[in-house]
Amino acid sequence: MGLRVYNTLTRTKQDFVPRTPGRVDIYQCGITPYDYTHMGHARQYVFWDTVRRYLRWRGFEVFCVQNVTDVDDKIIAKANERGTSPAEVAAEYHEDFLDVMDRLGVERPDVFPKVTEHIQDIIRVIEGLVEKGYAYQVDGDVFFDVTRFPDYGKLSRRSPDEMMAGARVEVDPRKRNAMDFALWKASKPGEPAWDSPWGPGRPGWHIECSALALKYLGSGFDFHGGGDELIFPHHENEIAQSEAYTGQEPFARYFVHHAMLNVGDAKMSKSLGNFFAVRDVLRQYEPGVIRYYFASRHYRSPASYSADELEAARRAYERLRSTLDAARRRIADAGRTGASGRASQAPADDEASSAGSRGDELSKAASEAREKFIQGMDDDFNTAVALAAVHDLARSVNDALHSGSEVSSGGLRRAVDTMEELGGILGLFREKEEGAADSGLMDGLVELLVQVRGELRAKKEWALADRIRDGLREMGIVLEDTASGTVWKREK
RNA sequence: GGCGACAUAGCCAAGUGGCAAGGCAGCGGUCUGCAAAACCGCUAUCCCCGGUUCGAAUCCGGGUGUCGCCUCCA
Incomplete structure (x- = not known):
């Protein structure tokens, strides 16, 4: 049995079939850098980092694109507030993002495109949509006409009519339909602007992802990732734009949405101001603790952030690490004292000695853990099960270590290697040696x-x-x- | 108002038809000079009411509660 993934498009778990055999192409919605990266963001990127590591471990070539929305209303507002430029604001918080992601051990995407460096690509897509009659210009703005795209609503499973019934916002009277959305926004005085066939302006929110994904991955790539808050309107609109533009579907084969991280009963978000910046949490907890915390719950379940939960993760993580430390110490002791030591050098398959059978047990435990780990991860990236597999193995190691009988260093080494290998996929055990100057x-x-x-x-x-x-x-x-x-x- | 999720032990959390993973906390035991760590053991009428089935945490219907989206959002 291979990998199965929950696809928001079909609302079911499906067998994963890549566009290109042996290769996985991923597009992830990146951040808008107008404030510090918070734990909610970390959840997404830590999750996808694990996915990438896992898929590569399973033999896939993995290619990942992630955008940076470095021009947007919030960035402009913050820049005005501070009397600096939007570019400076975006650069500052983008730096913070890179810094904390590096520290969390999140690998950088293969392509990391900024919106401001791809204005021409974006304009080209908008032009195409206008030419094909999917978009119309009003004053300096360009809107997408949702009625021209019959499949509109297929991802979020709602029709424009339904949404109109419950609409809570007043509609821009220049739009043909209430659900039409901006592809290009005419600039107001003092705002960053780029020349376009419709006059100076900047891209709308949704079009960048379509343009960037199509540019770097082409139509029909494998995974499109993002928070479930983005299902509507963001991803719905991306699909409409992209499929209208290319005339091909699907835009992405699997939409994979992770659930939000809450604080108490409310979603953690920059706009609510109830967020915990990753840089602050990292002052108190090691990266591995944070990764453990995220791995211990399924990505599609809403999680509630609290200090107690991180503390519990810290203790659990400590437990795994002290097991590794103790096992490494035993292996080192065996190396020093040779066969006369507590741990013999006998290979694990030496069934004659008790050390050999202990080693066999550990080897067996290691392959069982590996199996359970794969089974969990193959089932819609169930990191909680994968983590449990590492814990199971740790218990076997501790049992062997404290049983008093001899342990073959072969079996022990195999168990330690497996713990590190599997843990490494989840981003655990990556802390550097304590290396402070003093x-x-x-x-x-x-x-x-x-x-x-x-x-x-x-x-x-x-x-x-x-x-x-x-x-x-x-x-x-x-x-x-x-x-x-x-x-x-x-x-x- | 419309659409969609979720409800499992003191807490966190897996589990989509066949004796309820894992972790944190607690209690008892083993080990220890005492500890710590570790190991073993204990702690669940799976929100409520019906239904389907030989069998349901899991499927169906109803109820209650919580959350998300419909507006910027990871």
């Missing part, structure tokens, strides 16, 4: 204290030994006395 001195001091405490323990001077442990704990250094000696780590 950490050399810090590490030395802690080591010294740990050694002294070890000597105190040997003399059964428990009170003093405990004082060192408690004192370090208060400073965020946690000591654990394991069978092979005391280990310490920073609490993060």
